[in-house]
Amino acid sequence: MTTVAPSPLLIGGSPTSTGHELVVHDPASGVEITRIAAADESHAAPAADAAAAALPGWAATPPRRRAEVLAEAHRLMISRTDELATLISRESGKAAADARAEVGYAAEFFRWFAEETVRPDGHFGPSPDGKSTTVVTAQPVGVALLITPWNFPAAMVTRKVAPALAAGCTAVLKPAAETPLTALAIRDLLVAAGAPADVFTVLPTTRADAVARALLNHDAVRKLSFTGSTGVGRHLLGLAAGRVVNCSMELGGNAPFVVCADADINAAVQGALIAKLRNAGQACTAANRFLVHADAADAFAEAFAAAVAELRVGPGTEPGTDIGPLIDDRAVRRVSDLVTDAVDRGARMVREPVAVPDSGSYLAPVVLAGVPADAAVLHEEIFGPVAPIRTWTDTDEVVAAANDTEYGLAAYVYAGDTGRALEIGRRLQYGMVGVNRGVVSDPAAPFGGMKQSGLGREGAREGIRAFQEAQFLTYA
Structure with a gap:
């Protein structure tokens, strides 16, 4: 080269x-x-x-x-x-x-x-x-x-x-x-x-x-x-x-990705792929915590993990690459430690990680289910291709969980009832909220956080x- x-x-x-x-x-x-x-x-x-x-x-x-x-x-x-x-x-x-x-x-x-x-x-x-x-x-x-x-x-x-x-x-x-x-x-x-x-x-x-x-x-x-x-x-x-x-x-950010019970699972998965894995998760607007209604949790986790398993990890300049490396080896170690901590506390990988090249700063994307509330991955900005999932049943509960962070940059809400999604979005203490879409950035829109x-x-x-x-x- x-x-x-x-x-x-x-x-x-x-x-x-x-x-x-x-x-x-x-x-x-x-x-x-x-x-x-x-x-x-x-x-x-x-x-x-x-x-x-x-x-x-x-x-x-x-x-x-x-x-x-x-x-x-x-x-x-x-x-x-x-x-x-x-x-x-x-x-x-x-x-x-x-x-x-x-x-x-x-x-x-x-x-x-x-x-x-x-x-x-x-x-x-x-x-x-x-x-x-x-x-x-x-x-x-x-x-x-x-x-x-x-x-x-x-x-x-x-x-x-x-x-x-x-x-x-x-x-x-x-x-x-x-x-x-x-x-x-x-x-x-x-x-x-x-x-x-x-x-x-x-x-x-x-x-x-x-x-x-x-x-x-x-x-x-x-x-x-x-x-x-x-x-x-x-x-x-x-x-x-x-x-x-x-x-x-x-x-920084700690973006919640809220999925309601009536959400279109396929649409939510497609939005999650963008919100979580664009630039290998190295974005301040990246979905950091997936808060999925208990009635939709299994279907969402399996569909999301299946979609992630189809992605190719490799050099960014090679055709067909979906996810490139992290910025350096230090980033790989930091994100890997967050995964290890979550698994040690009881989280499980929904599917085995995909293969990655032997050399370079690579990390396989991971979907984690059953993540306990005290896992560090829920409280730190991940800045990597790791998607931790927690479940909820009550709207007040999920709004409180989404707002339970010092950050307030971006959030995402998926629901079949758009009015309900907007209602939840207005209660979130975030400067930008994507409603049934996984992108919030636009030069014509005011970008910033609370x-x-x-x-x-x-x-x-x-x-x-x-x-x-x-x-x-x-x-x-």
């Missing part, structure tokens, strides 16, 4: 010397893909300075022109679907079909925010006492620090950089160390689409905390948009508090507002 060409560190569009390297591996084989220049904390100030210098010009760029850049970025991304999907599969292990779907989803953020760029917020009118006139406008918040995870290396970048640029902000991105190549490709794509090279800087690094600290301490950085674990999010909020930096947080799952929303109109400040002017 060909090696990806090394990438220099570019700050403000100019090559910058660095004494550090970041090694990128293919999780399907452990083989080194490439080595790229890596930033350290000494590069934070130059990157923020470059973004600050570019800010006035980009903010003053007519909205129509900013929209044209984003629209062209969408066109270019779609035209390069095969190339980008292969890159995603190689550095993240994602199955080819998942990777292609991600490219399409990621590109949609460019198109959506291209359209939102030319629809400015604001209002104008007399004050209630008639003595003055009120004007409210939306201004770009300033230089934005974007921090993204490895599990969706394209979509998590475009979901942040598209609204940032649409709002007139400039941005510095720190991508995950595991998957920097897709972020660098998106940077190059934006430049090809007409974005000035200095409005978007990518800082790959192995010193994530030090670089983030240095950027958050820089006077020009006025916005932090982070996607990742709740623990890291709390840490970053603490760092941002020192300078009162505007923050958006998309954090409780410890985050602050703010991405996508929809809310996505661009996250990178704007309201300014009020009054005159007589």
Whole structure:
């Protein structure tokens, strides 16, 4: 397999010397893909300075022109679907079909925010006492620090950089160390689409905390948009508090997948396959706990396990692969330990796991029935292809069980009576609820959670507002 060409560190569009390297591996084989220049904390100030210098010009760029850049970025991304999907599969292990779907989803953020760029917020009118006139406008918040995870290396970048640029902000991105190549490709794509090279800087690094600290301490950085674990999010909020930096947080999840007694079992199984096993379960919106009515539990568990048994686990770049590897061996050990703990406590595997390759970070998908309430797999974000099932008989009971977590990102409800499913959904303390469908993500919808799952929303109109400040002017 060909090696990806090394990438220099570019700050403000100019090559910058660095004494550090970041090694990128293919999780399907452990083989080194490439080595790229890596930033350290000494590069934070130059990157923020470059973004600050570019800010006035980009903010003053007519909205129509900013929209044209984003629209062209969408066109270019779609035209390069095969190339980008292969890159995603190689550095993240994602199955080819998942990777292609991600490219399409990621590109949609460019198109959506291209359209939102030319629809400015604001209002104008007399004050209630008639003595003055009120004007409210939306201004770009300033230089934005974007921090993204490895599990969706394209979509998590475009979901942040598209609204940032649409709002007139400039941005510095720190991508995950595991998957920097897709972020660098998106940077190059934006430049090809007409974005000035200095409005978007990518800082790959192995010193994530030090670089983030240095950027958050820089006077020009006025916005932090982070996607990742709740623990890291709390840490970053603490760092941002020192300078009162505007923050958006998309954090962890523990999504319940509720199946009612009258649910269409085949439809629920198809939804569960998507909600649980997309990207091998490595998604914050992944179904984490299956709460199935006792009358439907046996039928659902057997049908779900039978469908899982038909899936092929292997390298993401190989045709016919349904589930790729986990991101690394550490992830395999962590998820395997959750399965072992559940089985030791009395859970059972509904079917024997399917075969997986001997080398690489693979884990066979597992459906567990009879999972006891104290099993760790019910309380931790699994981030792997494991589906624990518990049963219920009372609606109040299942709502309480679904809400019994510090997280509140996504949830799913399947029922034959859609009205009842909606009623249950409204009682769930989650920012997004899929009703009789296993997908909740859409660029046109506000993505985000309640409780410890985050602050703010991405996508929809809310996505661009996250990178704007309201300014009020009054005159007589």
